[in-house]
Amino acid sequence: MKHAKRLLSVVLALAMLLAMAACTAEPEPQEEQEPAGTPVVETPEDDAAEEGAQAPEDETVDAVIVGGGGAGMTTAIRLVEGGKNVVLVEKQGILGGATNLAATYFVAVNTPVQQEAGMGMAIEDYVASQVEANPLTSAENLTTLLERSEDSRQWLLGLGVDLTRPMSYYQVGIGDGSSLGVAIVTALTAEVDRVGVDYRVNTRATEIVMEDGKAAGVKVEGPDGAYTIYANDVVLAAGGFAASPEMVAKYAPEWEGAASTTAAGNTGDAFVMAEAVGASLKDMDNVRMNPGVYVDERGGAYSLSVARAEGGIMVNMNGERFCNDYASDYTVMSRQIMEQEGDHVYIVFDQASVDRSERLAGFGERGYFLQADTLEELAELMGVPAENLTATVERYRGFVDTGVDEDFGRTTAMTSRIDQAPYYAVPCIPGIQVTLGGIEVNGNMQVLDTQGAVIDGLYAVGECANDGLYGGAPTNINVTFGTLLAEYILENR
Ligand SMILES: Cc1cc2nc3c(=O)[nH]c(=O)nc-3n(C[C@H](O)[C@H](O)[C@H](O)COP(=O)(O)OP(=O)(O)OC[C@H]3O[C@@H](n4cnc5c(N)ncnc54)[C@H](O)[C@@H]3O)c2cc1C
Numbered sequence: 001m002k003h004a005k006r007l008l009s010v011v012l013a014l015a016m017l018l019a020m021a022a023c024t025a026e027p028e029p030q031e032e033q034e035p036a037g038t039p040v041v042e043t044p045e046d047d048a049a050e051e052g053a054q055a056p057e058d059e060t061v062d063a064v065i066v067g068g069g070g071a072g073m074t075t076a077i078r079l080v081e082g083g084k085n086v087v088l089v090e091k092q093g094i095l096g097g098a099t100n101l102a103a104t105y106f107v108a109v110n111t112p113v114q115q116e117a118g119m120g121m122a123i124e125d126y127v128a129s130q131v132e133a134n135p136l137t138s139a140e141n142l143t144t145l146l147e148r149s150e151d152s153r154q155w156l157l158g159l160g161v162d163l164t165r166p167m168s169y170y171q172v173g174i175g176d177g178s179s180l181g182v183a184i185v186t187a188l189t190a191e192v193d194r195v196g197v198d199y200r201v202n203t204r205a206t207e208i209v210m211e212d213g214k215a216a217g218v219k220v221e222g223p224d225g226a227y228t229i230y231a232n233d234v235v236l237a238a239g240g241f242a243a244s245p246e247m248v249a250k251y252a253p254e255w256e257g258a259a260s261t262t263a264a265g266n267t268g269d270a271f272v273m274a275e276a277v278g279a280s281l282k283d284m285d286n287v288r289m290n291p292g293v294y295v296d297e298r299g300g301a302y303s304l305s306v307a308r309a310e311g312g313i314m315v316n317m318n319g320e321r322f323c324n325d326y327a328s329d330y331t332v333m334s335r336q337i338m339e340q341e342g343d344h345v346y347i348v349f350d351q352a353s354v355d356r357s358e359r360l361a362g363f364g365e366r367g368y369f370l371q372a373d374t375l376e377e378l379a380e381l382m383g384v385p386a387e388n389l390t391a392t393v394e395r396y397r398g399f400v401d402t403g404v405d406e407d408f409g410r411t412t413a414m415t416s417r418i419d420q421a422p423y424y425a426v427p428c429i430p431g432i433q434v435t436l437g438g439i440e441v442n443g444n445m446q447v448l449d450t451q452g453a454v455i456d457g458l459y460a461v462g463e464c465a466n467d468g469l470y471g472g473a474p475t476n477i478n479v480t481f482g483t484l485l486a487e488y489i490l491e492n493r
Helices: 002-020 070-081 097-101 112-116 123-133 139-147 149-158 180-195 245-251 269-276 305-309 330-338 351-356 358-365 375-382 386-402 474-492
Strands: 059-066 086-089 165-168 171-173 198-200 204-211 214-222 225-236 287-295 301-303 313-315 345-350 370-372 423-435 438-440 446-448 454-460
Touching: 059 070, 059 214, 059 269, 070 086, 070 097, 070 180, 070 474, 086 214, 086 225, 097 180, 097 474, 112 165, 123 139, 139 149, 139 474, 149 474, 180 474, 204 225, 204 269, 225 269, 269 438, 269 454, 287 305, 287 330, 301 423, 305 345, 305 358, 313 386, 330 423, 345 351, 351 358, 351 423, 370 375, 375 386, 375 423, 438 446
Parallel strands: 059 086, 059 225, 086 198, 214 454, 225 454
Antiparallel strands: 165 171, 204 214, 214 225, 287 301, 287 423, 313 345, 345 423, 370 423, 446 454
């Protein structure tokens, strides 16, 4: 319960802090779907049934896809392009899921834009570093992903996603620094319409239908009642469980009660449905935290990762850095935050960072930031010792100049000296963002049972799948593995 208490006190403290700082009035969030902290859009009542109207009829298609985020939409588009008759069901009122919230970077290595910017790296070296960092990583699947990344980037570019900004040796972002997920979801939604995917929002899958040991369809509840969609291939693309406090408590008790930045629909439905038909769930305790979550006064939780990606540093209530503020392991960073005194930490940055990123500027327009013309005044607003904050920033400027962070070994996104007024700080806590374990699949995204055998006709892709990559590259996984899965079905079924 320690996270729940911390969350409540942070919401109250932040509301007071921001009111005191007399920031601008907060407009409604524009670019993100409602986060998990806000009420879930429930499937509408079965009005038709109540009024005695006929319930929808069962139907049969080639493939049914559960979940309309990046993974589900990509798989659906590719299957329809290949001539399959597909239905995609999405329980929320709009497509997009957590993909809509993806903040900054598409993981890719050695793409032409990175090479041109002097950020090239051999794929095998990157894979080796990831396997060393997390020995559970499947080197084979990661290599496949990265070797196909440029094709996926080109496909997205063709759909209008401006994935042209080299950010590091393993990250590419949107050219103008705007939200990655919004750009991807906008493009995929248009493509879903263009190719003619039959998608149904407010339609929730409740159960996988099995016949003779093979997945044969899903039961769904839509606006007009319940029906069954029979299909030769059943694809689960229903995201993770970060929006289910019960599942967080069950599978990742370390973070029970923590805030969540994911989309409201990510309540782990795929895991319940898959487990019921014998699927293996693997490494469910493996979750990805976000160390920089801003919680507004309504309890909505927003990822402020972009502030660090644009060069910001993290400081504690003593005005001191306490970690590599752009480390790749967000869960380790989140644990480091939990060790600090006080209810929250701050990300500190300057006008140069804001000028570089539309997304960051957008958060400022919503009134999330403390702002001051000098670091001393900023420290006062933050409630940290001014001499410590100025000393911390001055020392960090030296690290930016030499390119060597002598204190915490930061190597990425050291792109700002934090020397251009006005200065900004945003209060943050850790929140649960992505769940990394999931339904065990093989390299074709076929679901495995607890004995390691393929469950015929059943697939999982995206955040709900344990593909051996442990969330290392979610939006790329959606596109690349969604495409691979469609290719497998088109060639073999
Ligand atoms: C704040 C935040 C920042 C992130 N930043 C990045 C980033 O910078 N780079 C990156 O690569 N990744 C990032 N991620 C992770 C990434 O966005 C997601 O992990 C990934 O896009 C998930 O895609 P998906 O298609 O598997 O799931 P989703 O996009 O979540 O789609 C799953 C869909 O399934 C629906 N669904 C669930 N249950 C059912 C059911 N029973 N019936 C019908 N539909 C159902 C859900 O409503 C949802 O729409 C971020 C995530 C968050 C939350």
